[in-house]
Amino acid sequence: MAEAVQIQLKKGVLELCVLALLSRGDAYGYEIASRLAEGIGMGEGTIYPLMRRMQADGLVATYLVESPTGPPRKYYRLTDEGRSAYELQKTEWSAFSAAVDAILGGAQ
Amino acid sequence: MTRQDFITRLRAGLGGLPPTTVAEIVGDYETHFAEALAAGRSEAEVAAALGDPERLARELRAEAGLKRWEAERNPSAAASAVFAVLGLGAIDVLILLPILLSIGGTILGFFIAAVAMFGVGGVLMVAGPFLVHTAPAAALILAGLGVMALGTSFGALATIASVGCTNALVWYGRLHLRLLKPALEPQGTAT
Numbered sequence: 556m557a558e559a560v561q562i563q564l565k566k567g568v569l570e571l572c573v574l575a576l577l578s579r580g581d582a583y584g585y586e587i588a589s590r591l592a593e594g595i596g597m598g599e600g601t602i603y604p605l606m607r608r609m610q611a612d613g614l615v616a617t618y619l620v621e622s623p624t625g626p627p628r629k630y631y632r633l634t635d636e637g638r639s640a641y642e643l644q645k646t647e648w649s650a651f652s653a654a655v656d657a658i659l660g661g662a663q
Numbered sequence: 664m665t666r667q668d669f670i671t672r673l674r675a676g677l678g679g680l681p682p683t684t685v686a687e688i689v690g691d692y693e694t695h696f697a698e699a700l701a702a703g704r705s706e707a708e709v710a711a712a713l714g715d716p717e718r719l720a721r722e723l724r725a726e727a728g729l730k731r732w733e734a735e736r737n738p739s740a741a742a743s744a745v746f747a748v749l750g751l752g753a754i755d756v757l758i759l760l761p762i763l764l765s766i767g768g769t770i771l772g773f774f775i776a777a778v779a780m781f782g783v784g785g786v787l788m789v790a791g792p793f794l795v796h797t798a799p800a801a802a803l804i805l806a807g808l809g810v811m812a813l814g815t816s817f818g819a820l821a822t823i824a825s826v827g828c829t830n831a832l833v834w835y836g837r838l839h840l841r842l843l844k845p846a847l848e849p850q851g852t853a854t
Binding site for chain 2: 583592
C-alpha cells in the first residue's frame with residue numbers, strides 16, 4: 556500500500572522534476588535518467604516515454620552532440636513553452652505541498 | 664537479460680509503429696546502454712534498471728495512438744486510440760467492456776436508423792407519387808425529403824456522439840497514463 560502511494564506520487568511529479576532539471580541546463584537522456592533514478596528512485600526506462608511525450612507537447616526540443624565515448628548524445632533543452640510550464644507547475648506544487656504539510660501538521 | 668534481448672523485445676513490442684519512430688525509440692535505448700556500459704555498468708544491471716521492455720513498448724505505442732487520434736479524426740485513428748488505451752491496461756477492461764458495448768451498440772443503432780430513414784425517405788420521395796394516388800404528389804415528395812433530412816441529422820448526431828465518446832476515453836486513458844500507471848515500477852518491484 557505504502558509502495559503504491561509512493562509510485563503514484565513519483566509519477567505525478569516526474570514531469571516537474573524533468574522540467575526543473577532542464578531549467579538548470581540542457582542535459583542528455585542518460586544524464587536525466589540517472590539523475591532521477593538516483594534522486595527519487597524512478598525506473599530509468601520511464602524517462603524515455605516521458606521525454607517523447609514532452610517533446611510532442613512542445614515542452615522540450617532536442618539536438619545532437621558528438622560524444623567522446625560513444626554514439627552522439629541527444630540533448631534536451633526547454634522551449635519557451637516548457638519554461639512557462641515549469642513556472643506554473645512549480646507554483647502549483649509549492650501551494651499544494653504547503654497545504655498538505657499544513658494538514659499533516661494540524662493532525663498531530 | 665542482455666542488451667540484445669532487451670532491444671529485440673522492445674522492437675517486437677513496437678511493431679506497427681512507423682519505422683522511423685521505432686528507429687528513434689530503439690536509438691534512445693541503444694544510446695542508454697552505450698552510456699551505461701561506458702560508465703562501467705553491466706548489461707544485465709542496465710536492463711534491470713530500465714524495466715520491462717514490453718511494458719515500455721505499450722506505453723510508447725499508446726502515446727503514438729493518442730497522438731494520431733488528435734491529428735486525424737477518422738474511424739481508423741479512433742479505433743487505434745481506443746485499442747491503445749485498452750492495451751495499456753489503464754482502464755479495467757472488465758468494468759469498461761459492458762459500458763463500451765452498450766454505448767457502442769446504441770451509437771451503431773443510431774447509424775443504422777439514420778441509413779434506414781434516409782433510404783425510406785428517398786423511396787417515398789421518388790416512388791411515392793407513382794404508387795400512392797390518395798395523397799398529392801407534392802406532399803409525398805416533401806414528406807420524403809423530411810424523412811431524409813431527419814435521417815441525416817440522426818447520422819450527424821451519432822457521429823458527434825462517437826467522436827465525443829472516443830475523446831472522453833482518450834482523456835481518461837491519458838490521465839491514467841500520466842499519473843497512475845507507471846511505465847514500470849521503480850527498481851526492485853519490476854515484474
